[in-house]
Amino acid sequence: MTLTLVLIAIGALLFLVIIYNIIQQYRQKQEAEKRALLLKQKNIISETDELLLNASQLPYSKALMLILHNRIHACLQIMQQNDPRNSQVETRIGNIREQLTQLKDHYQMESEGLKPPESDQHAIHLLQVVKRLRAVLRAEHNKRKVGTQTFIHEDRRLELIQLKINLSNLIKRARMAFENRENALARQMLEKGLKVLEPLPDKDEQLKRIEETLQARLDELTNKQSKVQQEQQEREEQQESSELDMLFQPKRKW
Incomplete structure (x- = not known):
């Protein structure tokens, strides 16, 4: 009887250990997936921030600016859902919402278009x-x-x-x-x-200026080449005329 109780206790303990290990593995898997998800969102935000830094070099439209800022906002919301205690995420969400409001109400793309690369x-x-x-x-x-x-x-x-x-x-x-x-x-x-x-079919004013x-x-190159060819032809004609003059000039009597 005692041996049976001991075996049952050992079996129950083993079962509890197995259940504990399964739960631990599940939690570790969840934590790993959570870290991977948060890292993915951080990378997307970093990439988008980097693209926004180039707005001073390229003409970003209002629609594109809103798309980029909404992309950051969506990532921050995912991060907040998975890490609700992170105050930095909450602060950034507030900032990005203010930026979205400013963009919707006041953003205007520079009218001069693309600045030529240096x-x-x-x-x-x-x-x-x-x-x-x-x-x-x-x-x-x-x-x-x-x-x-x-x-x-x-x-x-x-x-x-x-x-x-x-x-x-x-x-x-x-x-x-x-x-x-x-x-x-x-x-x-x-x-x-x-x-x-x-x-x-859809050239804008800047492309039309580039075409001009x-x-x-x-035209400048063509005119210059034509001028060079004309000058060369005149020199050849002058040289030919000079040679003919020398050929047919009266012979001197010595």
């Missing part, structure tokens, strides 16, 4: 930022947080910004080629830019 490295940086913005926009649209019409409009606007960056850099490189007397290379780049712009600049540089 260097090739700057152009590459801006192109990378635009690429990331388009990826974020697509992700938010897939989550149904951005309407289809807004997505189409904003994605096309960012695509045109990419084009403006490339064309501005192309104009600078064509000018350098022209100054280095690499006329064939300069012509090739200018004609390439015009070929890209010509079929666009490209055409003006091409």
